[in-house]
Amino acid sequence: xxxxxxxxxxxxxxxxxxxxxxxxxxxxxxxxxxxxxxxxxxxxxxxxxxxxxxxxxxxxxxxxxxxxxxxxxxxxxxxxxxxxxxxxxxxxxxxxxxxxxxxxxxxxxxxxxxxxxxxxxxxxxxxxxxxxxxxxxxxxxxxxxxxxxxxxxxxxxxxxxxxxxxxxxxxxxxxxxxxxxxxxxxxxxxxxxxxxxxxxxxxxxxxxxxxxxxxxxxxxxxxxxxxxxxxxxxxxxxxxxxxxxxxxxxxxxxxxxxxxxxx
Amino acid sequence: xxxxxxxxxxxxxxxxxxxxxxxxxxxxxxxxxxxxxxxxxxxxxxxxxxxxxxxxxxxxxxxxxxxxxxxxxxxxxxxxxxxxxxxxxxxxxxxxxxxxxxxxxxxxxxxxxxxxxxxxxxxxxxxxxxxxxxxxxxxxxxxxxxxxxxxxxxxxxxxxxxxxxxxxxxxxxxxxxxxxxxxxxxxxxxxxxxxxxxxxxxxxxxxxxxxxxxx
Numbered sequence: 384x385x386x387x388x389x390x391x392x393x394x395x396x397x398x399x400x401x402x403x404x405x406x407x408x409x410x411x412x413x414x415x416x417x418x419x420x421x422x423x424x425x426x427x428x429x430x431x432x433x434x435x436x437x438x439x440x441x442x443x444x445x446x447x448x449x450x451x452x453x454x455x456x457x458x459x460x461x462x463x464x465x466x467x468x469x470x471x472x473x474x475x476x477x478x479x480x481x482x483x484x485x486x487x488x489x490x491x492x493x494x495x496x497x498x499x500x501x502x503x504x505x506x507x508x509x510x511x512x513x514x515x516x517x518x519x520x521x522x523x524x525x526x527x528x529x530x531x532x533x534x535x536x537x538x539x540x541x542x543x544x545x546x547x548x549x550x551x552x553x554x555x556x557x558x559x560x561x562x563x564x565x566x567x568x569x570x571x572x573x574x575x576x577x578x579x580x581x582x583x584x585x586x587x588x589x590x591x592x593x594x595x596x597x598x599x600x601x602x603x604x605x606x607x608x609x610x611x612x613x614x615x616x617x618x619x620x621x622x623x624x625x626x627x628x629x630x631x632x633x634x635x636x637x638x639x640x641x642x643x644x645x646x
Numbered sequence: 647x648x649x650x651x652x653x654x655x656x657x658x659x660x661x662x663x664x665x666x667x668x669x670x671x672x673x674x675x676x677x678x679x680x681x682x683x684x685x686x687x688x689x690x691x692x693x694x695x696x697x698x699x700x701x702x703x704x705x706x707x708x709x710x711x712x713x714x715x716x717x718x719x720x721x722x723x724x725x726x727x728x729x730x731x732x733x734x735x736x737x738x739x740x741x742x743x744x745x746x747x748x749x750x751x752x753x754x755x756x757x758x759x760x761x762x763x764x765x766x767x768x769x770x771x772x773x774x775x776x777x778x779x780x781x782x783x784x785x786x787x788x789x790x791x792x793x794x795x796x797x798x799x800x801x802x803x804x805x806x807x808x809x810x811x812x813x814x815x816x817x818x819x820x821x822x823x824x825x826x827x828x829x830x831x832x833x834x835x836x837x838x839x840x841x842x843x844x845x846x847x848x849x850x851x852x853x854x855x856x857x858x859x860x861x
Contacts, residue, residue: 533763541764576780578760
C-alpha cells in the first residue's frame with residue numbers, strides 16, 4: 384500500500400509545485416514507484432515544471448469523470464522510468480472534480496505506487512478539499528514571510544479538522560544572510576508559531592529557477608545546495624534520520640570538505 | 647428509529663445516553679440539543695448522562711455540549727453505556743435523588759490546544775486555553791479569558807456586556823484585545839514571561855504584568 388502525500392500551503396507562490404516535482408524525482412531516483420497528481424485544475428503547472436506539457440493527451444478530469452482509465456492518462460517522465468504524472472485539466476475549473484472522486488482515484492492508485500504526491504492548488508476552497516481528500520499524509524510548504532506563515536497556520540488547522548494530523552513542514556526559499564541580519568523570520572520563529580515537525584529547509588537558490596525554466600529538477604543536480612536539501616527531505620520521508628544541513632558554511636571550508644568527500 | 651436526527655437521547659438504567667450522529671456538524675448538534683432539552687422542560691434534571699459518538703468533535707465542542715446538558719440540570723458521567731441498536735427505549739426514570747451534587751459554579755470552557763488562524767472559540771462563560779492563540783484566531787467569551795500561552799490573535803472578553811471581565815495571558819504579541827465594547831488595537835511585540843492582565847480602568851483597556859508580591 385502506497386502513501387498518498389498532499390503538498391499544500393494556502394498561499395500561492397511558495398513553491399508547492401517545485402517541491403512536488405523535486406520530491407517526486409528524488410523518490411523515483413531511489414527506486415520507488417512514484418506518481419504525481421496535479422490537482423490545480425485550470426492553472427496547471429506541474430507538467431511545465433517537469434517539461435512534459437506537450438505529451439498530455441488525457442487529464443485528471445477525464446479520469447475522474449470516467450472518460451478513460453487512469454493508466455491511460457499517466458505520462459511517463461523523461462528521466463525516471465518509475466515516475467509518472469497525472470496532469471490537471473486546463474480548460475475546466477476546480478468544480479469539475481469532487482472529493483469523493485479523488486478519494487476513489489487515490490485508493491485505486493495506492494496499490495500500484497509506493498508514493499502518490501498530490502500538488503494542491505493555492506487557497507482553501509474546493510481545489511484544496513479535492514487535493515486533500517485522498518491523502519493520508521500532508522506536507523505544508525511555507526516561506527519565511529509573515530503572510531505565508533499565517534496561511535500555513537490556517538492550513539494546518541484545516542488539515543487537522545480533516546483528520547490529517549501531524550503534517551510536516553518544509554521551509555522554502557530561506558535566505559540565511561537575511562536571517563543573520565534580523566531581516567527575515569528564522570526557522571525557530573516559524574516553528575514557534577506553527578508547532579509542527581520540520582521536514583527540511585530549502586535555501587533560496589537561483590538554480591531552482593534555472594532548472595525549472597528548462598523543465599528539469601534541481602534535486603538531481605549534485606552541485607546545488609537546494610538539490611541537496613531536497614535529497615535530504617526525500618531521505619527523511621523514507622524514514623531515515625538525516626541531520627539538518629548546515630547551510631551557513633560556504634566558501635573555502637565547504638570546498639575543502641567536498642574535496643575530502645565529507646559532504 | 648429517528649436516524650436523521652443529529653441527537654438521540656436514550657434512557658438506560660444507568661442514566662441517559664446521548665447519541666450524536668457523527669455525520670452532522672457541530673452547530674446542528676448544538677441547536678438540536680438545546681431544542682430537545684428545552685422541550686423536555688426539566689424532565690431530565692438530575693439524571694446522569696454520557697455523550698456517545700464524540701470522536702469527531704474537538705474537545706471544546708464536546709465540553710460545550712456537556713455544558714449545555716449541565717445547564718439543564720444533567721450530571722456528567724462516564725459510565726452510561728451506549729444502548730444497543732434494538733434496545734427498547736424506556737421512558738427516562740423519574741429523577742432520582744442524588745447526593746453530593748457539586749454546587750453549580752460559573753460556566754467555564756477548557757480548550758486544550760493551540761488555536762490556529764481561522765479557528766474560533768465562543769462561549770457564554772469563561773474560557774481557559776491551554777496553548778497559544780495564533781494570529782488570525784478568535785476567542786470570544788461572555789466572561790474572563792485565561793490563556794496559558796502566547797496570545798497573538800483576537801480576544802474578546804466580557805462580550806455579554808460585562809465591563810468587569812479581564813484577560814490573563816502568559817505572553818502577548820500583537821494581539822487585538824476587546825473587553826466589553828472597548829478595543830485595544832495593538833499590544834506590544836514580544837511580551838513574554840507574564841502573566842499579564844488586561845482589564846478596563848477609567849474607560850480604557852490597560853494591561854500590566856501581574857506581580858505576585860502585590861497581593
